[in-house]
Amino acid sequence: GESVGLHLPTLSVQEGDNSIINCAYSNSASDYFIWYKQESGKGPQFIIDIRSNMDKRQGQRVTVLLNKTVKHLSLQIAATQPGDSAVYFCAESLDSGYSTLTFGKGTMLLVSP
Amino acid sequence: DTEVTQTPKHLVMGMTNKKSLKCEQHMGHRAMYWYKQKAKKPPELMFVYSYEKLSINESVPSRFSPECPNSSLLNLHLHALQPEDSALYLCASSHRSGNTEAFFGQGTRLTVV
Numbered sequence: 722g723e724s725v726g727l728h729l730p731t732l733s734v735q736e737g738d739n740s741i742i743n744c745a746y747s748n749s750a751s752d753y754f755i756w757y758k759q760e761s762g763k764g765p766q767f768i769i770d771i772r773s774n775m776d777k778r779q780g781q782r783v784t785v786l787l788n789k790t791v792k793h794l795s796l797q798i799a800a801t802q803p804g805d806s807a808v809y810f811c812a813e814s815l816d817s818g819y820s821t822l823t824f825g826k827g828t829m830l831l832v833s834p
Numbered sequence: 835d836t837e838v839t840q841t842p843k844h845l846v847m848g849m850t851n852k853k854s855l856k857c858e859q860h861m862g863h864r865a866m867y868w869y870k871q872k873a874k875k876p877p878e879l880m881f882v883y884s885y886e887k888l889s890i891n892e893s894v895p896s897r898f899s900p901e902c903p904n905s906s907l908l909n910l911h912l913h914a915l916q917p918e919d920s921a922l923y924l925c926a927s928s929h930r931s932g933n934t935e936a937f938f939g940q941g942t943r944l945t946v947v
């Protein structure tokens with residue numbers, strides 16, 4: 722289940738389940754969105770991105786959905802594995818030529834064997 | 835080579851010390867970034883360099899001084915820091931043309947005592 726504590730929201734799932742991590746973004750002018758995975762002691766690692774002219778994009782075991790009407794982004798992970806345990810951040814960026822990312826709060830995903 | 839390498843991995847410094855963080859990439863990226871990340875928080879943009887020139891300074895205190903000696907290297911010079919500056923400092927790089935994926939280093943864990 723999902724819980725919101727004092728700090729990071731946490732999503733706990735069983736191995737093999739599908740996981741859905743949600744994100745609300747703030748700037749309606751943002752045109753580029755990325756999901757990053759950050760494991761303990763490491764820097765953020767790119768998972769998948771989507772541009773504002775799309776509403777869905779699929780990768781290997783991951784799908785990103787974008788709903789611009791309500792400024793909502795989600796990351797779906799199929800057949801979640803213990804190695805997927807990490808903090809997941811959504812990030813948004815304007816088309817400025819830079820990756821000046823504004824990160825969302827993050828969600829910790831805990832996968833139990 | 836899709837790596838961004840940061841040194842040192844850990845740094846403990848006193849409030850009167852001067853130290854430098856280093857970042858290196860050999861992907862031919864012409865945009866490089868410094869982000870600051872506090873525990874259980876998302877990364878926050880500090881500086882953006884484009885073609886070795888400072889393009890964005892997100893109102894960072896002058897005790898943090900960035901430098902880009904060439905297209906592969908990015909430094910962050912630290913002087914007279916405060917304990918609240920303790921954080922994970924992340925370097926990233928990306929292609930300069932348009933919004934593209936940012937590659938992050940694993941960060942330098944800085945503790946100011």
